[in-house]
Amino acid sequence: MTLRKKNSLSPTFKKILSGLGQCLIGVIIYYAISSYQQRHLITTGTLAPSFHLPQLQQTRWFDSKELAEKTSIIYFFAPWCQVCKLSASNLNTLDNQKLNVIMIALDYQHTEEVSQFVEKLDLSMPILLGNNTLKQQFNISAYPTYYVLDKEQRIIGHSMGYSTELGLKLRSLQ
Structure with missing residues (x-):
């Protein structure tokens, strides 16, 4: 025993x-x-840089002032980014009545690349054509990168890499 x-x-x-x-x-x-x-x-609590950018396949330009009055998610992507292809469609599931959701394309050679990316994923939010100046202002070093802004356009959250639908919703509630 x-x-x-x-x-x-x-x-x-x-x-x-x-x-x-x-x-x-x-x-x-x-x-x-x-x-x-x-x-x-960019550190949370900081006012987001303002911008004025052309919209993909539209003659209208988008001004960051249009993001006022609602929490906003600004999603920076590159059309060649595989992780962006996996996560961008999660943005379609967010409530546009409560949130402004925009995507900004960076590091592309031709707008056709961006158009094909958007069409393939059937994205419904405004797609803006960014530039290197904006990339530097938002300190973008990898894709996807996104910022969450409050109604006053202060940064209340940010992340880099893949984010689930739930992750995006939770970050936008901050």
Whole structure:
């Protein structure tokens, strides 16, 4: 007959603890990498740079002043970006009655590239044609990058990389 120590853990419980520990380490590493990647983005609480840009396939220009009065998501993308192709359609699911959602194309050679990207994903929000000046003003270094603005156009959130529909909705509630 073997005696078990009072403080010994069962093998199953040890496996569960080990798995939880590995998950915790993974989450910490993920947030550390995300924070490092986003270190150059504009700080929350800062007023977003204003802009005046042409809209894709329209003669009308879009002015950032049009974003006032609602929370806004500005999503920067490049038409060649594979992660953008995976995440951009999540923007279509956001409530346009409560949010302004715009996409700004950067790092494209021809507007046809942007048009094909938009048509393939059946995007319904305004698509603007950005430039290197705007890219520098918003400190864009990777795609996709997006900013969440409050009604006064102050940055209340930002992120880089893929974001789920739920992630976008939660960030826009800030």
